[in-house]
Amino acid sequence: MRKKIIAGNWKMNQTPMQAKQLCDMLCPQLEHAAADVVFCVPFTDLQTVLDAVQGTDIAVGAQNMHFADQGAYTGEISAPMLKEMGVSYVVLGHSERREYFAETDSAINQKVKQALAYGLTPIVCCGETLEQREANITIEWVRMQLKLDLAGLSEQQAKGVVIAYEPIWAIGTGKTATKEQAQEVCAAIRTVLGEMFGKETAEQIRIQYGGSVNAKNAAELFAMPDIDGGLVGGASLKEEFAQIVRS
Numbered sequence: 669m670r671k672k673i674i675a676g677n678w679k680m681n682q683t684p685m686q687a688k689q690l691c692d693m694l695c696p697q698l699e700h701a702a703a704d705v706v707f708c709v710p711f712t713d714l715q716t717v718l719d720a721v722q723g724t725d726i727a728v729g730a731q732n733m734h735f736a737d738q739g740a741y742t743g744e745i746s747a748p749m750l751k752e753m754g755v756s757y758v759v760l761g762h763s764e765r766r767e768y769f770a771e772t773d774s775a776i777n778q779k780v781k782q783a784l785a786y787g788l789t790p791i792v793c794c795g796e797t798l799e800q801r802e803a804n805i806t807i808e809w810v811r812m813q814l815k816l817d818l819a820g821l822s823e824q825q826a827k828g829v830v831i832a833y834e835p836i837w838a839i840g841t842g843k844t845a846t847k848e849q850a851q852e853v854c855a856a857i858r859t860v861l862g863e864m865f866g867k868e869t870a871e872q873i874r875i876q877y878g879g880s881v882n883a884k885n886a887a888e889l890f891a892m893p894d895i896d897g898g899l900v901g902g903a904s905l906k907e908e909f910a911q912i913v914r915s
C-alpha cells in the first residue's frame with residue numbers, strides 16, 4: 669500500500685518572514701496527517717522552514733539543484749548543501765524550469781542521480797502541453813520524458829523517486845485534468861515504470877498529480893488507483909493546503 673504524499677510547491681513566493689507566517693498557520697493544522705507532507709520552498713526560505721517544521725512530520729524540499737557536487741557554477745546550489753541543511757526532497761524537471769530555464773531531460777537525469785546519491789528524494793515532474801494532448805501524443809511524450817529522466821537508475825534507486833504528472837495546460841490555469849484524464853496518464857506512467865524497473869518496483873513508486881489541485885477537487889483525484897497524492901502550487905500558499913492534505 670503506497671502512502672499518499674502531498675507536496676506544496678511554493679515557487680518563487682514568500683520572503684523568509686512570510687514563510688514563517690505561512691508555516692505558523694499551516695503546521696498546527698497538518699499535525700497527524702495521514703499523508704506525507706512536504707513544503708518545497710525557495711532556497712532562501714529553507715532554513716526558516718526547516719526551523720518552523722521541527723518537531724512535526726512535515727518534510728522540507730528544494731525546487732531545483734545542480735548535478736555537480738561543487739564548483740564554478742555561479743548561482744547554483746548542490747545536493748550536499750541541501751542535504752547538510754536537513755532538506756529531504758527536491759523537485760526536479762518542473763515544466764517551468766524546462767520552459768524558462770531550458771532544462772533538458774539529460775540534465776534532469778544527472779540531477780536525479782545526484783539527488784539519490786545524496787539521499788534526497790527527487791520529485792520528478794513530467795507532463796504534456798495542450799498541443800500535445802490535442803495531437804493525442806500525451807502518453808508517448810510522458811513515456812519519452814520518463815525514459816530519459818530516469819535512465820540508468822537501478823530498481824532500488826527507482827523506489828526512492830516520486831513522479832509528479834503535471835499536464836502543463838493545467839498548471840496555474842485553474843483548469844484541472846479530470847480524474848479520469850489524470851488516472852489514465854498516471855496508470856500509463858506506472859506501466860512505463862514497470863517496463864523500466866519491473867512491475868513490483870513500479871507498484872511501490874508514488875505518482876502524484878499536479879495542476880490546479882484545490883480543496884474541491886483533491887479528494888476525487890487522490891481516490892484514483894494510480895494517483896498517490898499531489899504536487900500543489902497556488903493552493904499550497906493558503907490555508908486551503910491543509911484541507912487538501914486532509915482530503
Ligand code: PEP
Binds near residue numbers: 834899
Ligand atoms: C505546480 O506548481 O507544480 C502546480 C501544479 O501549480 P498549480 O497547483 O498552481 O497549478
